[in-house]
Amino acid sequence: MKFKFWGVRGSIATPGPSTVKYGGNTTCIEIKTNNNDLIILDAGTGIHLLGQQLVDQIPVNAHIFMTHTHWDHIQGLPFFSPIFIPGNKVNIYGGLDPVTNEGIERALNTQLQYSYFPIRESELNAHVLHHTIKPGQTISVGSAEITPILLSHPVLNFGYRIDCDGQSIFFTGDYEPLFNIYERGDSRHDEYQLIVDDKLSEIILAMKDVDALIMDSSYTTEEYISKKGWGHGTYNFSIKHAALANAKKLIFTHHEPTRSDTQLEQIHQEIIKNHSELNCELIIAKEGSEYLLDD
Amino acid sequence: MPDIQHEDLISFVEKMPAFPRSVCRIVKLTSNINVSAQEIIQVIESDPVMTFKILKAINSGFYGLPKKTSSIQYATIHIGLNTIKNLALNIASMGVLNPNNKARFNTDDYLLHSLTTASICRLLAERLNIAQDECSDFYIAGLLHDFGEIVFAEFYPENFKLALEKSTAKNIPLHVTELEFIGMTHSQVVQLLASEWGLAESLVNAINHHHNDDDQDNILNDCVFVANQISTKLHFGFIGDPIVEELPLHIQKRFGLSLDELIHSLGDLSILKTKALAFINGSVSSI
Numbered sequence: 001m002k003f004k005f006w007g008v009r010g011s012i013a014t015p016g017p018s019t020v021k022y023g024g025n026t027t028c029i030e031i032k033t034n035n036n037d038l039i040i041l042d043a044g045t046g047i048h049l050l051g052q053q054l055v056d057q058i059p060v061n062a063h064i065f066m067t068h069t070h071w072d073h074i075q076g077l078p079f080f081s082p083i084f085i086p087g088n089k090v091n092i093y094g095g096l097d098p099v100t101n102e103g104i105e106r107a108l109n110t111q112l113q114y115s116y117f118p119i120r121e122s123e124l125n126a127h128v129l130h131h132t133i134k135p136g137q138t139i140s141v142g143s144a145e146i147t148p149i150l151l152s153h154p155v156l157n158f159g160y161r162i163d164c165d166g167q168s169i170f171f172t173g174d175y176e177p178l179f180n181i182y183e184r185g186d187s188r189h190d191e192y193q194l195i196v197d198d199k200l201s202e203i204i205l206a207m208k209d210v211d212a213l214i215m216d217s218s219y220t221t222e223e224y225i226s227k228k229g230w231g232h233g234t235y236n237f238s239i240k241h242a243a244l245a246n247a248k249k250l251i252f253t254h255h256e257p258t259r260s261d262t263q264l265e266q267i268h269q270e271i272i273k274n275h276s277e278l279n280c281e282l283i284i285a286k287e288g289s290e291y292l293l294d295d
Numbered sequence: 296m297p298d299i300q301h302e303d304l305i306s307f308v309e310k311m312p313a314f315p316r317s318v319c320r321i322v323k324l325t326s327n328i329n330v331s332a333q334e335i336i337q338v339i340e341s342d343p344v345m346t347f348k349i350l351k352a353i354n355s356g357f358y359g360l361p362k363k364t365s366s367i368q369y370a371t372i373h374i375g376l377n378t379i380k381n382l383a384l385n386i387a388s389m390g391v392l393n394p395n396n397k398a399r400f401n402t403d404d405y406l407l408h409s410l411t412t413a414s415i416c417r418l419l420a421e422r423l424n425i426a427q428d429e430c431s432d433f434y435i436a437g438l439l440h441d442f443g444e445i446v447f448a449e450f451y452p453e454n455f456k457l458a459l460e461k462s463t464a465k466n467i468p469l470h471v472t473e474l475e476f477i478g479m480t481h482s483q484v485v486q487l488l489a490s491e492w493g494l495a496e497s498l499v500n501a502i503n504h505h506h507n508d509d510d511q512d513n514i515l516n517d518c519v520f521v522a523n524q525i526s527t528k529l530h531f532g533f534i535g536d537p538i539v540e541e542l543p544l545h546i547q548k549r550f551g552l553s554l555d556e557l558i559h560s561l562g563d564l565s566i567l568k569t570k571a572l573a574f575i576n577g578s579v580s581s582i
Contacts, residue, residue: 096357098353098357134357134359152372154377154378190427191428194427194428195368195372199373
């Protein structure tokens with residue numbers, strides 16, 4: 001199994017001289033199994049470039065797993081060229097929105113409306129299928145098995161574990177680890193903490209022993225103080241999860257939009273220096289970088 | 296007697312609005328970007344309609360819970376506070392329960408009875424040294440034990456009015472007259488909704504037995520039964536049922552006290568009524 005980053009930025013695309021090295025496109029990860037099955041995690045602006053590459057490889061049979069429906073994870077979908085080409089098949093997977101009771105089809109049909117885009121969904125030439133999936137329900141794509149788990153974010157968000165060819169990847173999508181909303185001493189603090197601890201154990205179990213853990217690491221610990229509750233993690237949260245889950249590689253992604261290449265490299269150096277004891281390779285996600293997982 | 300079609304009933308309840316005070320609070324709270332999670336949870340847990348609907352959402356098969364839950368706190372952890380906040384706002388957007396329903400069922404009195412029963416139920420759980428993480432289940436069971444009555448008041452008001460009038464005039468249990476005029480008791484209607492929506496079995500069981508606690512070995516059922524009797528006996532609201540039932544022997548044995556002794560031992564419970572009334576009247580933001 002191999003995977004490649006096509007978008008690593010959080011919140012909004014940030015092209016420009018300060019992001020040219022790590023990239024400014026929003027979230028999109030391509031996974032290829034050894035049998036060439038194509039799995040795509042999220043459809044941020046990065047999926048546009050991936051689509052351009054796939055134009056030469058028709059017929060395309062793509063399986064796009066959406067973590068959630070915030071703009072930076074769906075905005076590239078109308079620009080994913082394979083959806084316009086007859087003979088292609090595009091499967092889109094995602095959760096049910098508890099508020100609207102609508103499935104993942106909303107991510108595409110909301111964008112493909114006259115006011116926002118020149119082409120309507122009914123005009124797409126590819127065979128586009130939507131699949132509403134549930135946490136814990138494993139989906140098979142060729143030799144890969146993809147299992148969603150609910151992770152904390154201001155909208156319903158799935159983390160995905162992908163097991164294939166003897167290797168495994170876990171991608172969090174956007175994720176802020178849970179915290180206790182009650183102060184110590186509040187009568188409900190301990191009760192709430194038990195539920196928080198249970199949920200963390202469930203998440204660590206889902207990440208257990210993965211070859212590559214790809215985590216939302218938007219903030220530094222200092223930045224997080226003023227961003228608590230916004231739905232994103234920190235470098236240190238990610239390191240804690242990787243250690244508990246015994247991950248082999250930890251890849252920090254969803255870079256904060258104002259983060260420059262220079263800052264990312266400084267942060268990376270500090271993390272490596274401060275966590276030399278960690279038996280896990282620490283990597284900053286970079287647009288265009290590709291990883292081959294082997295036995 | 297009305298011809299109760301289960302599908303219609305379920306569809307009615309899905310569109311049923313919540314209580315005016317909590318709708319007003321949710322609209323106000325959700326317009327504040329810095330609203331605290333505690334405040335949202337408190338408002339939801341003060342409204343049987345919002346609580347029932349949010350438990351419906353969280354226990355839906357789509358979220359793959361390892362076990363059914365009756366906890367709003369668990370719901371906020373599992374599907375996220377922002378989602379719960381938006382669910383509550385969505386319920387709020389359905390309008391507010393009409394206090395002048397055709398059944399002449401006093402919704403403020405109903406809410407007062409539900410809130411006080413909930414709080415007493417939690418007190419009883421604490422008295423029995425129930426684990427802290429389970430005490431909120433006792434509160435929720437107390438809050439929802441008469442949910443069926445508000446459903447009847449909304450959807451079968453004429454028949455429910457007859458049941459209420461006969462129950463009061465003849466001093467007979469309301470569930471008996473409900474069977475006569477509606478063909479279903481307020482406990483049975485909750486059981487129907489709960490099984491359709493996959494709510495926790497323990498919660499449904501407790502609601503189902505709050506007038507008929509014959510299970511010798513179920514602490515939740517016992518606490519809901521007792522809390523309902525205490526709230527009724529102390530006239531904390533009035534839900535149409537004038538009968539205060541004696542505690543079955545197994546419950547007296549569990550608490551080691553009769554109903555009157557138990558009420559006495561719990562101290563001044565009027566504070567629970569005062570707090571609930573203050574919430575209903577809008578002078579405090581939560582109970």
